[in-house]
Amino acid sequence: MFAYRHAFHAGNHADVLKHLVLVQLLQHLNQKEKGYRVIDTHAGAGAYSLRSEQANKKLEWLDGIGRLWERKDLPKGVAAYLDEVERFNGPGVLKNVPGSPTLIRQLLRPQDELHAFEVHPTDLRALEKLMAEVKGVKVHLADGFTSLKALLPPPTRRGLVLIDPPYEIKTDYARTLAAVREALTRFPEAVVAVWIPQLQTVEAQQLPQRLRNAVKGVAKKGWLDAQLSVAAPQDGGFGLLGSHMFVANPPHTLGALLAQELPWLAEVLGQYEGAKGVLQAGA
Structure with missing residues (x-):
């Protein structure tokens, strides 16, 4: 089991990978005038203070976004992500980390829409406050996994589904796989992005390959799997070693960018000599 509340982990290495990819996907969608729909199945609170008690308990952000913030040699994708973080905080300031729905909101145009799902009461209230009266954004108190059916396909036939569960229980892995199949069955052109923790558990280790098998021949533009491994395995099998971002129907430019930046x-x-960034892709 992976004990998870995002406030404790905001801004860590997994956030960096997830949000770097998310920003690239949104910027690509923005290249065409026609509007699109984004579905964030596990939206969270939307933003997290780096001065909070939770963030300071483990200080994971120091080994994530904290290592990037003042660097001057950022590659293109990382720089685009940090630009959005700075846009949320203000010039030169790093007090808060925007969550996925906030990054999406910042990049949405008037013709686009976001459906953000959350079931945790505290996070839901924070997200509702953050998104209050924002045009094109709807916050739902509902299970994001089971809500895809009603929202796919979008009328414009353009869309992004972000699946980022906490994986606190083993059934999250099976439900993630089922949700990807559901999304692509209803909307084969959908860009589907899935965050996966790199853990020493069978479920976490098997999910990337299971996703590849599930989308093969279904996703019209293939898939890619970006893996960032930063920490050494621990005795007892605990700890987040890294993460994957799996993308079905990725933009044609994303693979080349990640191959350079991972x-x-x-x-x-x-955090150890064996750290690596690996990109795999297939049709």
Whole structure:
């Protein structure tokens, strides 16, 4: 089991990878005028203070976004992500980390929409406050996994589904796989992005391959799997070693960008000599 509340982990290495990819996907969608729909199945609170008690308990952000913030040699994708973080905080300031729904909101245009799902009461209230009266954004008190059916396909036939559960229980892995199948069955052109923790558990280790098998021949533009491993395995099998971002129907430019930037991220964020960034892709 992976004990998880995002406030304790905001801004860590997994956030960096997830949000770097998310920003690239949104920027690609923005290249065409036609509107699109984003579905965030596990939206969380939307933003997290780096001065909170939770963030300061483990200080994970120091080995994530903290290692990147003042660097001047950022590659293109990392720089685009940090630009959005700075946009949320203000010039030169790093007090808060925007969550996925906030990054999405910042990049949405008037013709686009976001459906953000959350079931945790505290996080839901924070998200509702953050998104109050924002045009095109709807916050739902509902299970994001089971809500895909009603929202896919979007009328414009353009869309992004972000699946980022906490994986606190083993059934999250099976439900993630089922949700990807559901999304692509209803909307084969959908860009589907899935965050996966790198853990020493069978479920976590098997999910990337199970996703590849599930989308093969279904996702019209294939898939890619970006893996960033930064920490050494621990005795007892605990701890987050890294993470994956799996993308079905990725933009044609994303693979080349990640192939260049994943090794750089591994070098900068790595916590042991075996740190690595690996990209795999398929049709």
